[in-house]
């Protein structure tokens with residue numbers, strides 16, 4: 323039963339990866355780092371000459387450590403899967419990479435589920451599983467290679483150690499505290515700096531609860547912090563070719579100390595509580611309130627995430643991914659609340675209403691998740707376009723396609739460059755691959771530059787009007803989700819497609835979703 327629940331968490335994440343195989347720009351640093359590690363290896367000359375980050379470094383350097391660790395998991399699996407013909411193409415390997423990350427995060431959540439079962443009982447752990455699987459954001463992102471989802475795994479494992487004890491045991495053992503603080507320190511020093519705030523609050527809570535002396539806690543933080551810093555400095559200085567480089571430290575310096583994060587846009591203090599947490603936690607939130615009322619242990623569990631969210635609200639720039647780590651805390655609280663409600667006497671009105679509330683909350687989660695999943699699938703025009711492009715011209719030997727910025731940011735990843743080197747297929751005869759295509763992502767080229775560059779045979783562009791129709795043929799538009807609108811009397815807006823068939827949204831009254839052509843595949847005449 324216990325294994326079945328772990329499998330359910332993993333299966334949910336797998337379903338999201340398969341349903342939505344393409345990626346966006348936030349994921350591309352790690353995705354491309356893994357691509358390059360698998361394709362070229364890690365010797366100094368390839369890192370300097372062949373890696374993607376050398377040409378497209380991004381706004382800030384990010385750590386390679388997460389990508390390197392994940393590549394170590396992917397490589398042997400890819401090797402074996404290839405022998406059994408389970409992966410055949412580069413896009414297959416992208417999916418495999420994402421599945422491996424999903425597996426790592428699923429293992430972390432399973433650790434937590436087991437701890438929940440031990441401390442709050444089996445019933446609560448069942449609800450923890452149902453709540454987690456029925457949410458949208460967490461399972462959807464478990465297999466997405468943003469740095470936050472790399473940090474999520476060690477952070478969550480640490481959290482599970484903090485509650486992994488019998489119901490009435492007052493404190494975790496010193497060993498558990500040391501493990502928890504160490505892995506979470508690693509997550510914050512190497513992978514995502516904001517996690518250090520969470521670690522700070524957790525350490526403080528350990529101290530205030532009298533679980534460990536401050537001196538000893540500090541010792542753990544310093545030792546784990548130094549080891550982690552040495553790891554990231556050694557590895558990232560090497561990959562980025564700058565000495566010394568500590569990416570997460572640099573990002574604090576840049577974003578917080580110099581206040582540059584505000585350049586990315588700011589939102590009011592209340593945005594996390596009023597917008598992001600409700601969106602991420604969905605109906606865990608009302609259930610968590612029941613959890614808080616019904617069990618004092620839950621109140622203690624929620625102290626740290628509440629402190630963290632309040633504190634990080636002080637930063638003007640806000641993003642949902644800064645608070646994703648707190649969602650498992652709300653899910654534990656929500657699961658406890660749901661179990662408490664279910665356990666009320668069924669003969670009373672209150673008991674029946676309680677069950678109705680739980681069923682209603684979970685059904686709302688499932689419904690919302692189904693709807694959100696169905697539009698998310700159509701939100702990666704670059705990936706759809708490039709996959710379609712590969713399919714359309716599969717017969718051609720020589721293709722030189724220009725991929726514009728929008729396409730590159732919405733899914734046209736290196737893994738989708740199927741017909742050009744490097745081959746990622748490890749064991750197969752590499753000569754089988756068609757190696758003559760060129761996928762060209764050169765930035766800042768206008769339509770006339772592309773037309774003048776006679777080497778370009780095709781283009782994937784968001785701006786087909788700029789290309790003269792005497793020289794280029796529009797082969798196919800790629801549409802993508804645009805917005806929701808209230809249903810109007812017979813379609814008034816022209817140019818958009820509405821509710822493409824087979825989409826779940828057809829069943830929803832009042833709203834309709836609009837699709838717009840975002841990219842076009844062009845062919846030189």
Ligand SMILES: *[C@@H]1O[C@H](CO)[C@@H](O)[C@H](O)[C@H]1NC(C)=O
Nearest residue numbers: 760762763764767771775777
């Ligand atoms: C990509 O296009 C640019 C601009 O036309 C050109 O300079 C470059 O050589 C092309 N890349 C490849 C690999 O051919």
